[in-house]
Amino acid sequence: MFSKKIPYTLESDNTSPLDLWYQERHNDEVSFGLHVKKVLHSSQSPFQRVDVFESTGFGRVLTLDGLMMCSDRDEFVYHEMISHVPLLVHPNPKRVLVIGGGDGGTLREVLRHDCVEEAVLCEIDGEVVEAARQFFPALAFGLNHPRAKVHIGDGVDFVKKSASAQFDIVIVDSTDPIGPGVGLFSGEFYKEVKRILTPGGIVMAQCESPWENKFDLAKVYGNLTEAFSSVYSMVGSIPSYPYGFWSWGFASDVQHPYNKIDLERAHAIEKASKYYNVDIHKSAFALPNFLRQKLHNVVKNA
16 A cells, blocks of 8 residues: 555554554564554655554554654654743743644644744645644644744755844754755754854754664764754653654753743643653753763763
């Protein structure tokens, strides 16, 4: 049913033609599987394959080129952490740019902060945005918000063409550093991102699983250090992502990731959050020793 060129299959276990399984193959040794109740959407956009299916254990699932993007069951972990950490550290975040994130989840969390006057989403693939609106209304809430602007286009070009010093926070909610997402991990891109930040601005970027060996994690974070003097690694548990353990990069020349959390705003956010709280915020920057070794002399907390 699916192309062999992408790293997953949707196939029967031969006990029933309706007994389907999604398998995301991480490498030659490890894969992740979900029982599929129903395929809801499958299309090939100009950039990638877009699939939505209903699973037994994780609810609705969005995959791009066969790679897990989000599921009903655990999407809140990723979206809350990538959004609230930088927003609650910045003293006055008024304008936020989200690059990628076409499912709308990050935008939804950003707009929970009343201090944000405008949130701009730049997503390269319009089919992802439309799939989110159709199949993930709880995620796509922010896409139609009056304080949001949705731009369909390449994030690298959008940043290059943007005026200097206009965003307080830039969140790079990208896919893996392959295909349409590869340019969003380069040092040159982060230098352009720094240019469009206001003084004291923050970049928050997804930085892959610490257990995954196909990406050089030190290089992923090292590209951030080409542009920013202070880079930290943050980690969290996301069951449906490769190895169930994920990392994000926090980068700024001025702000520290947890020394000055706006506690009044944070406690207000906590009331409706499923994962984020102030203790999680602080502890997410405590790295296990194996990750400290990988990122030694690359990030501040290693």
